Amino acid sequence: MKERVIALGFFDGVHLGHAALLRRTAEEAARRGCTPAVFTFDRPPKEVVTGVPCPLINSPEDRRDLIRRLYGIRDVLMVPFDQEMMTTPWEPYITEILVGRYHAVHLVAGHDHHFGHKNGGNPERLVEKCRELGLGCDIIPKVEVAGITVSSTYIRRLVELGQIDRANRFLGHPHTLTGIVRHGRGIGSARLFPTANLTIPPHVLVPSHGVYVTRAYLPGGESYAAVTNVGTRPTVNNGTDVTVEACLLDFEGDLYGQTVRLEFFQHLRDEMRFDSLDALKARIAADAETTRRYFEHL
Structure with missing residues (x-):
């Protein structure tokens, strides 16, 4: 026994x-x-x-x-x-x-x-x-x-508001969201950066819409800094379906069907609509640089 x-x-x-x-x-x-x-x-x-x-x-x-x-x-x-x-x-x-x-x-x-x-x-x-x-x-x-x-109710509210760094203080670890990578519309990987489009488990909160400093953990244990967009992707999408889309920095490969764990560290900016994919790409490049610096100074 x-x-x-x-x-x-x-x-x-x-x-x-x-x-x-x-x-x-x-x-x-x-x-x-x-x-x-x-x-x-x-x-x-x-x-x-x-x-x-x-x-x-x-x-x-x-x-x-x-x-x-x-x-x-x-x-x-x-x-x-x-x-x-x-x-x-x-x-x-x-x-x-x-x-x-x-x-x-x-x-x-x-x-x-x-x-x-x-x-x-x-x-x-x-x-x-x-x-x-x-x-x-x-x-x-x-x-x-x-x-x-410290309570789950209070932390839920912080996550809903996108106050991730404050939520993490109460959690004692980075806010975590794990999902299976699904096919998006292919725009991110083909014309911008390699991206992982996560399927959100049912009944799970996603942080407030916006762009976040995150780290993505792959099934083999390796991890990559990532810029993650939570929201409706108004520049490239129909502006209604909520997605969690992580751009993995310095990663090459195919993640479709794999389970990826995202750890959220900081809210970078609100989601916004850009006039062109080139403008979006330039902003993601700037977000990527901010994300690299964040992890360098951790």
């Missing part, structure tokens, strides 16, 4: 508040000789219960990757938020699911974590139940940056 120290939460953004939980989980697992794990859901419980769509900072795949890559958590238990999860009262949620099914010996949760049917479980009840069962338990206090509580 694989005993686990389990962090509880949804972990959208995997931000600095989550980091405190995940570091504590890894520490305790190392101390006990157990497996560090996260117990989370494939979609937001609030969305399922209310029926109101909740755009997220990250796709489930990006959440899983960030938790593993940044914090060394081996097991990311991403379970469906289904009828069973929605209707299990808080006590059997601990005893039957976390302990019985996933072999928890120690639980770690945030100061505002609620769980079980109708959110009947809270941090106080979790501590009390763990004591009764002989489990370890940590409740992590809120984390603040510059007097503001």
Whole structure:
């Protein structure tokens, strides 16, 4: 039986508040000789219960990757938020699911974590139940940056506004968006710069329209500085479909069908319409130079 120290939460953004939980989980697992794990859901419980769509900072795949890559958590238990999860009262949620099914010996949760049917479980009840069962338990206090509580809700707003460098301060890492490269209209690669047109995962926020300093990570692990346009490409497109199009600097090759991870660092400028492709190309060249300088001075 694989005993686990389990962090509880949804972990959208995997931000600095989550980091405190995940570091504590890894520490305790190392101390006990157990497996560090996260117990989370494939979609937001609030969305399922209310029926109101909740755009997220990250796709489930990006959440899983960030938790593993940044914090060394081996097991990311991403379970469906289904009828069973929605209707299990808080006590059997601990005893039957976390302990019985996933072999928890120690639980770690945030100061505002609620769980079980109708959110009947809270941090106080979790501590009390763990004591009764002989489990370890940590409740992590809120984390603040510059007097503001770090939260997924606040970071979502920053991403929506395009305030990426500020969002990154609260995330503790660059904002991440991973997608499969799809065929665009061919204008970028044929007449401007090699580009990767990303398919946006469903229910995932894209930053506010504009041009960003980014870095693109390819499946083999190599990375390239990139100028990324988020928006409708008014100069070369019909001006309605939202696209995420990364111009990879110093890259040659074909990325169609491959999965590319983009990390966003800074908003360069708003999206604008140019009178000609030559004017657009000149501006992208200037953006490319700014992007190179950004990474030189990191």
